[in-house]
Amino acid sequence: MKLNNQVLIVEDDETIRKELKILLCNAGYRVVEISDYKGVLNQMKALSCDLVLLDVNLPETNGEMLLQEYRKNCDTPVIMLTSRVTELDEMLSMSYGADDYITKPYNPSILLLRIKALLKRAGKSEEKRFYHDIDVNVARGELCKNGEKIILTKNEMLIFNHLFERQGQIVSRDELMTLLWDNDEFVNDNALSVNVSRLRNKLCDLGLSESIETRKKQGYILL
Numbered sequence: 001m002k003l004n005n006q007v008l009i010v011e012d013d014e015t016i017r018k019e020l021k022i023l024l025c026n027a028g029y030r031v032v033e034i035s036d037y038k039g040v041l042n043q044m045k046a047l048s049c050d051l052v053l054l055d056v057n058l059p060e061t062n063g064e065m066l067l068q069e070y071r072k073n074c075d076t077p078v079i080m081l082t083s084r085v086t087e088l089d090e091m092l093s094m095s096y097g098a099d100d101y102i103t104k105p106y107n108p109s110i111l112l113l114r115i116k117a118l119l120k121r122a123g124k125s126e127e128k129r130f131y132h133d134i135d136v137n138v139a140r141g142e143l144c145k146n147g148e149k150i151i152l153t154k155n156e157m158l159i160f161n162h163l164f165e166r167q168g169q170i171v172s173r174d175e176l177m178t179l180l181w182d183n184d185e186f187v188n189d190n191a192l193s194v195n196v197s198r199l200r201n202k203l204c205d206l207g208l209s210e211s212i213e214t215r216k217k218q219g220y221i222l223l
Contacts, residue, residue: 057082
């Protein structure tokens, strides 16, 4: 990963844009920003950046549709910024090509960790990743086998990727809860169980019915 990575901010709220710029500059990143949203797609393509923070709601266009067009020519990592929180929104953003999805108000520390992780991952973008006979595309949130493609939500991919990187090791529920939810709101412990259950079902659809094992009072392990 290059030092002093350059991050592009595409956020129409001036206050949030300034806060993001200060946060990123203090963390050692170079920052460029777009404040004129006429021809924003061409501006994004012309700017040399290593990662994009893209707001879903922009004055001249829809951020998700903009991302879809951007993805036709550019594979730069993109984190969507939004105040919407439904699973459908997550799936739409990931299917349009988002690498991650974070809600506002965001946790600055978590956002920096997500940016760091994506930049590290992008530095290994040429490496093929496989889980058994499944092609894993973390950037696009996809699992593929024999031409069949399964799209994971952001949370499902975060869980899978974390378990994948620790394959054969027990990962605690607390560790996964911290990874998934980046705000101070109370989260029902059952929400993690629901996400793991959905991930299991999708893996089962690809022929891996017993890939995630529950270890009572300990956590989960990817076999």
